[in-house]
Amino acid sequence: MELPKQGESAASVMEALDRLQAGDVDWKSGKAFSLAYHAGPDVLALATEVNARFLSANALNPAAFPSLRRMQAEVVEMVAGLLHGGRDAAGFMTTGGTESLLLAVKSARNRARRERGVAAPEMVLPTTAHAAFEKAADDFGVKSVRVPVGADFRADPAAMAAAIGPDTVLVVASAPSYPQGVVDPVEGIAAAALARGVSCHVDACMGGMILPLLERLGRPVRAFDFRVPGVTSISVDLHKYGYAAKGASVLLHRNRDLRRDQTFATDKWLGGTYASSGMLGTRSGGPIAAAWAVMRHLGEDGYLRLTKAAAAATDELLAGLRARPGVRVLGEPDATLAAFTIEGVDPFAVGDGLWRRGWVLDQQKPPPSLHCTVNAVHAGVIGEFLVAFDEAADEVRRSGASAAQKAYGAIE
Ligand SMILES: *Cc1c(COP(=O)(O)O)cnc(C)c1O
Numbered sequence: 001m002e003l004p005k006q007g008e009s010a011a012s013v014m015e016a017l018d019r020l021q022a023g024d025v026d027w028k029s030g031k032a033f034s035l036a037y038h039a040g041p042d043v044l045a046l047a048t049e050v051n052a053r054f055l056s057a058n059a060l061n062p063a064a065f066p067s068l069r070r071m072q073a074e075v076v077e078m079v080a081g082l083l084h085g086g087r088d089a090a091g092f093m094t095t096g097g098t099e100s101l102l103l104a105v106k107s108a109r110n111r112a113r114r115e116r117g118v119a120a121p122e123m124v125l126p127t128t129a130h131a132a133f134e135k136a137a138d139d140f141g142v143k144s145v146r147v148p149v150g151a152d153f154r155a156d157p158a159a160m161a162a163a164i165g166p167d168t169v170l171v172v173a174s175a176p177s178y179p180q181g182v183v184d185p186v187e188g189i190a191a192a193a194l195a196r197g198v199s200c201h202v203d204a205c206m207g208g209m210i211l212p213l214l215e216r217l218g219r220p221v222r223a224f225d226f227r228v229p230g231v232t233s234i235s236v237d238l239h240k241y242g243y244a245a246k247g248a249s250v251l252l253h254r255n256r257d258l259r260r261d262q263t264f265a266t267d268k269w270l271g272g273t274y275a276s277s278g279m280l281g282t283r284s285g286g287p288i289a290a291a292w293a294v295m296r297h298l299g300e301d302g303y304l305r306l307t308k309a310a311a312a313a314t315d316e317l318l319a320g321l322r323a324r325p326g327v328r329v330l331g332e333p334d335a336t337l338a339a340f341t342i343e344g345v346d347p348f349a350v351g352d353g354l355w356r357r358g359w360v361l362d363q364q365k366p367p368p369s370l371h372c373t374v375n376a377v378h379a380g381v382i383g384e385f386l387v388a389f390d391e392a393a394d395e396v397r398r399s400g401a402s403a404a405q406k407a408y409g410a411i412e
Pocket of ligand 1: 101130178203237
């Protein structure tokens with residue numbers, strides 16, 4: 001469209017918005033097993049109000065907004081506490097998991113350049129590590145060395161150790177991995193990195209706000225946080241299981257020295273000293289304030305309640321899927337994410353059938369599978385989902401249809 005010659009009333013704009021939004025996935029009813037998280041109307045109302053209040057506050061210069069400086073520091077402290085970062089851990093908020101991973105890779109590259117003079121940096125990561133690491137490799141000129149995972153979809157610490165060379169700046173583990181939801185053997189991977197003086201990043205974008213709470217609920221949780229020697233940084237998305245507004249993640253470093261490799265400062269222009277902690281310049285204060293407000297509002301008791309609900313929904317989903325002929329869950333999911341294949345039918349065609357019925361699941365490969373990220377909103381909808389799944393699967397069984405994969409992230 002062209003810029004309207006004459007502006008419209010706000011009411012008419014809102015009506016147009018209602019029509020546009022009618023086609024979006026109904027995540028507040030638990031129809032999205034990807035992309036959106038929902039802790040209920042009261043949490044959403046608080047996040048929305050606080051986000052709006054700080055929308056135009058600029059986190060580029062916290063000196064002008066001491067409120068944002070304080071809230072960012074407190075959010076980072078709360079996350080560091082959950083991950084046993086102790087008094088030394090230091091970090092910043094970012095706008096999401098991707099920015100946290102970009103900065104983790106950049107920090108490791110800068111550290112290796114500073115300490116070891118590495119000029120042609122490489123990083124070692126399991127095939128399950130998130131796509132954003134490839135973006136970082138592309139952005140920062142770091143070669144990605146992917147190491148196959150085992151049959152259980154967990155990283156292989158011995159193979160990863162063997163892939164570390166003189167130019168390795170970073171070794172990566174996930175807690176849990178996005179595609180199959182399993183926690184890598186972080187202890188073995190971090191020990192190999194430590195022995196070679198290499199940084200080790202744990203991608204807990206998914207797990208950082210759920211694994212510590214599952215542990216408190218008495219579930220077995222593999223060691224993944226700063227209690228593991230050799231872990232130098234951890235990323236945690238607050239806009240996932242923190243149930244905060246979109247645009248909020250944390251990148252934590254084991255100490256302030258390591259954090260220094262993340263930041264950027266220059267005075268090589270006519271505008272004076274310019275420094276920033278992340279990839280952006282101007283940055284809305286909204287997501288920072290909303291994350292702070294939601295974390296205070298929920299507290300440990302709130303997160304325990306939401307984690308319990310998400311874990312129960314995951315158990316119900318896994319039991320339901322495993323009871324269905326031909327369905328195979330990939331690996332043994334450690335948290336609240338799972339992927340599954342369906343024998344004899346094209347999983348992507350089933351995924352499309354679910355999509356037409358309003359349910360959004362990721363379609364991923366290899367192997368061709370469907371993927372569910374289960375959160376608190378799914379408590380109470382699993383039965384309804386399984387009915388839709390049976391309908392979609394039967395339909396494909398009858399028609400023999402196949403379909404091309406739908407992408408998780410798209411450009412247009
Ligand atoms: C979501 C996710 C990311 C990327 O985060 P965005 O917020 O989508 O940028 C990275 N790693 C893992 C494990 C994730 O789940």
